[in-house]
Amino acid sequence: MQFTSTQKRTAAWCLIAALVMLALWLLGPVLTPFVVGAVLAYVLTPVVNWLDGLGRGRMPRVLAVLIVETLFILILLSILLLVVPIFAKELPLLREQLPLLADRVNNALGPWLAQFGITVSLDVASIKAFVVKYLSANFEDAFGSVLSSLKLGGSVALAIVGNAVLIPVALFFLLKDWDRFVALLLELVPPKLRAAFDRFMDEADTVLGQYLRGQLLVMGVLAVYFSVALALFGFDLAVPVGVFTGLAFFIPYLGFGLGLLLAFMAGVLQFGGLYGVLVVAGVYGAGQLVESFYLTPRLVGERIGLHPLAVIFALLAFGQLFGFLGVLIALPASAVLLVAIRRMRASYMLSKLYQG
Structure with missing residues (x-):
């Protein structure tokens, strides 16, 4: 059976796609920082190129990359800092309010559900114990819980820290040498x-x-x-x-x-x-x-x-x-x-x- 050139090209691209999917499936955790870095580099490269062109060759590309990446990281940190004041302000209040809320729900829903033959009773004492344990304002206990969780799930913590370090590093080199990486990939394509x-x-x-x-x-x-x-x-x-x-x-x-x-x-x-x-x-x-x-x-x-x-x-x-x-x-x-x-x-x- 003879295959046309179109069919051969289609089969080749399907094989490449299958290999890429297999690599993502097998090496997902390892590839995550590099894939995230590549996606971010694809998004931010036009900004770097614009800033580089604005300097008309007088600004080193490394400086343009550092400016863009620093601004991007600052924006991300600003978004994260929107959440920190909320937790800092409200976690102590949450410890006081949750048991009261559970008590109100119990008093409101209990008699109403009892009319239909449904008996529901919230264990307010257990809820209070849970809240005191996990939302305590005692930072020493909280720090101890964090340390114990890190010991139990060290690989998870290591992966998070590793990605936090690797993604900016990968992004820096990808932004710096984006055109060179693209040219190297293009060389792999048959003429x-x-x-x-x-x-x-x-x-x-x-x-x-x-x-x-x-x-x-x-x-x-x-x-x-x-x-x-x-x-x-x-x-x-x-x-x-x-x-x-x-x-x-x-x-x-x-x-x-x-x-x-x-x-x-x-x-x-x-x-x-x-x-x-x-x-x-x-x-x-x-x-x-x-x-x-x-x-x-x-x-x-x-x-x-x-x-x-x-x-x-x-x-x-x-x-x-x-x-x-x-x-x-x-x-x-x-x-x-x-x-x-x-x-x-x-x-x-x-x-x-x-x-x-």
């Missing part, structure tokens, strides 16, 4: 395939740029929504909690969970009752529905040409296969795969036309 490869990469670059712009739009809209919605219901920490939640949506699910936790804390501590819990549940539930079924499919999915169901499937499938790394690369990788599938389909239809 016969160079023109087709360049066209493919140009189209993939366009799709990825649209993805990033769409994701930034989603984050901005959600940051405004959560801040305004919480402020309308009288939350004192509406702006920091809302901005953090919106920006954290860059990491699907995890960002929403952290924002929801902070909002619940703020609501319970400020209002001391079910009002704060119900408001947070309503605001965040509506926000999650709007984000999942409208914002992400419309602003991100449509920009990269993916159906809303394909967006949801990509997040779940990549997360299942590659864990946290898969969630990070799900939509960008799907965008590149979409370009590949489009080209394979076009080549197939063209070959059918010639055969007919």
Whole structure:
């Protein structure tokens, strides 16, 4: 059986894609800092190039890289510092309010459920013991708990510290030598395939740029929504909690969970009752529905040409296969795969036309 050149190229690209997927699956934890660094370098390289061009050759590229990376790290730290005051201010209050809230829930729901033959009784004493144990203001005990957890899960702690060090280092070298790395990769492409490869990469670059712009739009809209919605219901920490939640949506699910936790804390501590819990549940539930079924499919999915169901499937499938790394690369990788599938389909239809 004879294979056409188109079929051979398709088989070669499929083999390369399979090898890449296998490498991600086997080496996911090891590759995480480098993949994150590469994604960040892809995003920040245009800024470095712009700053480098602004200096018109008088500014060393290393200096431009240091400026951009330092500003990026400062922005990340600023976002993280939005959360620190919330915990510092509210954890001691949370220790006092949670038992009272459990007592109120018990007194309110117990008699009402008893009318239907349902007996529910919260063990307030156990809740108080749990709160005192895990939310104690005694920093010596807290420090001891941290040390014991680090001993038990040393590999996890080491991985976190290692990634925190490796990602900035990898980002620095990738930004500094981005053009050289790209040139080395291009040398691996056979001359016969160079023109087709360049066209493919140009189209993939366009799709990825649209993805990033769409994701930034989603984050901005959600940051405004959560801040305004919480402020309308009288939350004192509406702006920091809302901005953090919106920006954290860059990491699907995890960002929403952290924002929801902070909002619940703020609501319970400020209002001391079910009002704060119900408001947070309503605001965040509506926000999650709007984000999942409208914002992400419309602003991100449509920009990269993916159906809303394909967006949801990509997040779940990549997360299942590659864990946290898969969630990070799900939509960008799907965008590149979409370009590949489009080209394979076009080549197939063209070959059918010639055969007919």
